[in-house]
Every structure is written in structure tokens, then in C-alpha cells.
Amino acid sequence: MFDHPKEECGVVGITTSVDASRLAFFALYAIQHRGQESAGLATYNGKINIKTGMGLISQALNEPDIELLKGSFSIGHTRYSTTGSTKIENAQPIGCLVGSEEIALSHNGNVINAQGIRDELIEWGCEFNSTSDSEVILQLLANAPGKKWKDKISYMMNRLQGAYSLTVLTKDGVIGIRDPLGVRPLCLGKIDDGYVLASESCAIDHIGGEYIREIDPGEAVFITRDDVKTIFKKESPKIAACVFENIYFARPDSILDDQLVYTTRKKMGAQLAIEHPVEADIVIGVPDSAIAAAVGYAEQSGIPFTEGLVKNRYVGRTFILPDQRLREVGVRRKLNPLKEIIKDKSVIVVDDSIVRGTTTPFVVDLLRKAGVKEIHMRICAPPIKWPCHFGVDMATKSELLASNKSIDQIQNYIKADSLGYLSIEGLMESVPKASNKYCDACFTGKYPIPVQLEMSKFNLE
Ligand code: SF4
Numbered sequence: 085m086f087d088h089p090k091e092e093c094g095v096v097g098i099t100t101s102v103d104a105s106r107l108a109f110f111a112l113y114a115i116q117h118r119g120q121e122s123a124g125l126a127t128y129n130g131k132i133n134i135k136t137g138m139g140l141i142s143q144a145l146n147e148p149d150i151e152l153l154k155g156s157f158s159i160g161h162t163r164y165s166t167t168g169s170t171k172i173e174n175a176q177p178i179g180c181l182v183g184s185e186e187i188a189l190s191h192n193g194n195v196i197n198a199q200g201i202r203d204e205l206i207e208w209g210c211e212f213n214s215t216s217d218s219e220v221i222l223q224l225l226a227n228a229p230g231k232k233w234k235d236k237i238s239y240m241m242n243r244l245q246g247a248y249s250l251t252v253l254t255k256d257g258v259i260g261i262r263d264p265l266g267v268r269p270l271c272l273g274k275i276d277d278g279y280v281l282a283s284e285s286c287a288i289d290h291i292g293g294e295y296i297r298e299i300d301p302g303e304a305v306f307i308t309r310d311d312v313k314t315i316f317k318k319e320s321p322k323i324a325a326c327v328f329e330n331i332y333f334a335r336p337d338s339i340l341d342d343q344l345v346y347t348t349r350k351k352m353g354a355q356l357a358i359e360h361p362v363e364a365d366i367v368i369g370v371p372d373s374a375i376a377a378a379v380g381y382a383e384q385s386g387i388p389f390t391e392g393l394v395k396n397r398y399v400g401r402t403f404i405l406p407d408q409r410l411r412e413v414g415v416r417r418k419l420n421p422l423k424e425i426i427k428d429k430s431v432i433v434v435d436d437s438i439v440r441g442t443t444t445p446f447v448v449d450l451l452r453k454a455g456v457k458e459i460h461m462r463i464c465a466p467p468i469k470w471p472c473h474f475g476v477d478m479a480t481k482s483e484l485l486a487s488n489k490s491i492d493q494i495q496n497y498i499k500a501d502s503l504g505y506l507s508i509e510g511l512m513e514s515v516p517k518a519s520n521k522y523c524d525a526c527f528t529g530k531y532p533i534p535v536q537l538e539m540s541k542f543n544l545e
Contacts, residue, residue, distance in 0.1 A: 090270065092333070092475040093176075093192040094118035096160045096287055097251030097258035099309045100278035105150050105156035109308060111280065112141050114287040117335060118192070119164035126188035126253050133220035134173035134188055136161075144175075156278075156309060157258055159251040160488075164477065173214045177253065182226045183234075186514075187223070187254050191218035192283055192469050193247030193268045194475040196535055199400045201243060221248060234316040235259060237304045241318050245533055247326075247474040249299075251281050257308040264320035265532055266301025267474045267523060269329055269340060272312065279307035284338040290406035301325075305392035324532035327510045328476060330515050331465045332373050332436045341516040350512035352464040352506060353380025360504025361385060362460045366430040368392030369388060370419075370436070370447060377464040378434035385432075392426045393419045393447075413529035415446040427455035437465040439478055441485035444498045452499075461500040466508045466527040467491070473535040478526060 094115030098104045105127045112123060123144040124136030125189060133153050137144030141162060161176035168267050179188035195201075198217035201224055206212070210223045228236035237259075247267035252259040259366035260281035262270045273288030273295050274281040286293045299305060302318035326333075329340055354375035355379065367389045369378025382389030396418055431451065438444050448459050467486030472478045481487050485494060508527055512519035525531040 092118060092164055092194075092477075093190075093288075094223060094283040095190040095192050095251045095270070095281070097190070097248060097253070097260055097281035097307065098158050098275075098278065098291075099257055099307050100156055100275060101309060102156060103150075103154075105153035107280075108158040108160040109141070109145060109150055111282055111287040112162055112288040114335075116141055116162055116528040118333065119162040122172065122338070123160070123162045124175050124177050124190075125149070125153055125158060125160045126179065126190075127153040127158045128253055128255055130155075132179050132186040132188050132253060133257055134177055135178055136172065136177070138172055138175065149317050154256045156180060157253055159188060159253045159258060174216045176216075176218055176382050176479045178214065178216075178222055178227060180222055180226050185255060187222075189218065189253070189440040191216075191221055192249045192270075193263065193473060194473060194474035195221060195244050195248060196245040196473055197243075197245045198531070204434065217246075221250065225252070227261075233306070234304070237316045241302065241316075249283060249421075253527070257306055259304055259306050260299050261304045261314070262299045262301055264302035264318050265322060265324040265523070266320070267324055267326050267532075269325070269334070270299040271339070272296045272299060272305065272307075275501065276310045278410070279312050281305075281307060284334055284340075286335045286338045289337070292456075298341075305500075311491065313532065322532055323521045325517070326474065326476070327511065327515060327522040327524050328465075328472075328526065331511075333476075336373075336376050341521075343516040348515055349373075349376035349464070350380035352380075354384035355380075355514050356434070356462050356464050356504065356506045357381040357384035359507055360462055360502075360508050362432060362502055363430070364432045364458065364460055366390050366426070367432045367434065368426070369434045370494060371395040373436045374434045374464065375480050377436065378432075381432065381434050381462060387432065390425055392422055392431060394422060395419055395518055396453075401522065408476030413477050415443060415450060418449065419450060421450055421454035421456075423454045426451065428457055430458035430460070430479075431456050432460045432462055434464060436461045436463070438463055438485055438494070439468055440483050441497060444500075448499050458501045460502045461495075461498065461504070463503070463505045465506055466511060466524075467494075467505050468526050469497045470526050470529045472526050473531065474523065474525075476526075507526050 102382040228239040249270040273293040304316040367382040
């Protein structure tokens, strides 16, 4: 029910002297926000051992599982489905044989030509156990021509189109691979007796590691306990890192594009204040993801920031809420206004995005009932008009509020006193890299590679 794009997936890979699975388990906790449908770990200890389960990491894995997953190399995964449905067969890591050697793989992203490659692999004699594009990547890598990893990865990168940040467990260490567009993040860190690969740097921090750098688009690195080597690099004519990682997905304490995400979000908020100033008493943010932007808005405008909504962090997974009254209860389960603070005030409310527009009217209503005098909604992303094909489950084009309504119509629909979205130019001013290094297709419709517009996440079912 909460109107955000759905997180994609998170991956980790660890080499250490003992108990790699335990460290991978803790690292996974740091990236739980990237997927809550299933989770899993794989280790190598003479053979590959995999344990996956449905739900949150704490539901999917437990102490006896970790005890059984012996070995000094481990990979992990936390999943939100962008291709394939929510079932245990689609949980990751997944494993297969490369000749007589076993490997396992964790994937974040979405491959847009998976269907054609899957058909071809079936003709080659491959059998599939899942309906995810990740198994297509695994089988392609396993069956790619060449004996060396660099040859197989080169073949795989030449065939796959779309987004894939991977950790691959082998008998000798862990490979980290990032697609040539660099859509999804992947970074490298050092721990006392080994190395870490993770979707976000906060996972490295959580296990006491030291962040080193991002894996480059088109790069494959091999980590062992005492070494890290780039084993392949495909020069990429185009980079298209997902700009939404900066707006919403990544944790504020992660480093993206060499900048703390919190800092980037504050800049977005400051830019929003420049583009959409308004007189008001206070600035609040919709917790948690819009807080940094609200602080940035407040600093730039000189209007004080305060907390105005408190989030209940322990609300379980979403239920279908069939009528208006229950939907209202749904918002109340998650957000509670600080009435004394906001009553009779004119309030600027900063949020990160509006997707379908299912929550914002309830947030506005909640604030009105708490006695707020004026509500000025400020969104620190441009209007979302196009669906994502690179690992984010947003909505179809017809479901996206801004693809069907003008800004004035949206303001009327959400019943705010004013509404302002960050411009695409303002967004690009706020992010660390040059605008031509980002994908912004959900705002502009300019996809970095051609896509089939009405693709479904159940294509491989
Ligand atoms: S379409 Fe939007 S969400 Fe998808 S990769 Fe591009 S910027 Fe990210």
C-alpha cells in the first residue's frame, strides 16, 4: 500500500578465514531494505551449500542454518521479485555445475532479453528450476564458451542486456560483476582477513570493514582471502546508473558515486527549496527516506525543520485493504502525526516520490485531521511517468499518477494547498556525477537501451 517503487534486491560476497556465512548474514541485515520476499546464503566448503527461505532474513535463516554453512567464502541475497513470482524456487543464491565444478550466484537487477536467451539455453539442453532471469544469467555463465572466467564473463556480457550486479561463489573465491551500464550499485570493501562485495557500502560498515571503492560498470573482480584482482573489464560507451538509488533506494549512510547518500539527498532538498519556495512555519519530512531532503529544504529556506510524523518501524508486510476506511487505518498503522508540534501551523511536507498516488492523499488527510493549517507538498524527484525495466517494480505506465495527470490535477487529487516537484535539471545538479552517467528513464522515458514497453515481471512463468 505504501506508494514507493519496490526495492529490488541486495547481494553480498565475502572471503574470510572462518565463518564467512556468519559475516554474510550480518551484512545482509544491512541491506534488508532492498528486498523482503526471500533471503539466502551459500558457502563453499569442498562443495557448495545453499540455504534459502521466504520472508525477512530473520525468518528465512536461523542459527542452525549458519552453523551448517561452513566455509571461508560466502555469498548472500535478499530478494524483491522483478522477474518471476514470489516463491521459494525463485529465492537466491542459486547454484549449478560448470563442468565438474559447482558455482552459486546472487543477482540484483533485471535482464530485459532473458526470454530469448532462456529459449536458446533450453535448446542447448539446459534445464531450469525457476522462473527468474537470474537463473538465465547463471546458466549462461556456466555454459559460456571458454575455460577461464574472463572468457566466460566476456561472452555473458556480450549477450545480456539490462541490469545485473552479481556475486558468484566459486571454489577459489568470489567474483563480483557489474553490468556495462552500471545500473545497480556494487562496491568493494576490506575486512581484517579478507574482502567484501556488497550492493551498498553500509553492509561493509556493519561488519567492521573498510570501504574501498565501487566496482566499475563492465568490471569483474575476483576476491580471495588475501587478494582482489580485476579479471575482466568491458569498456562501456554508455553509463546509466539508476538515479533512483540516490533518491530513495539506497540507505542514507551508504556511499554512492563517491558521496554519502545523505549529503546527496540534502542537496536535492536544498534545490527543491530554490525551485519551489513558499512561506510556511515549519518543514517536515515523510520518514524515513525524505528526512535528509527535508533538512536540506529547511537549511536552504531558513524555515525550521522539525519531526512531524513518526513512523512505526515494526509494521509487517502489506495487506490488501479493500475499502477507504481500512486504507486510512493502513496509513495510521505506519505514520502518526505529532499533533502538538504541527497543529495550526503552515507546513512544508517533503516526500521522496509519488508513484501511483495511493498514499499521499491519506498523508495529507492525516495532517489535516491533526490540525495543520496549510499543507505544501514538495517532492524531491521529478514526476514519474514511465515504468522501470531495470530491476525496480514501479507500476505500469497507466498506473503511474503523473503519466495521466498534470501537476495541477495531482495537487487537486491529493488535496494539498500547493505541490512542487524537483525538476530533472535540479535532480541532476544534486547528484554527484554528470547527468549523462545516470538513467532517468522513469522521469524522461529515455531508456538507456531499447525496451519493450509492456514487459511483465511474469514473462518467464
Ligand atoms: S528507470 Fe528509473 S528506477 Fe529504473 S533504472 Fe532508470 S532511473 Fe532507476
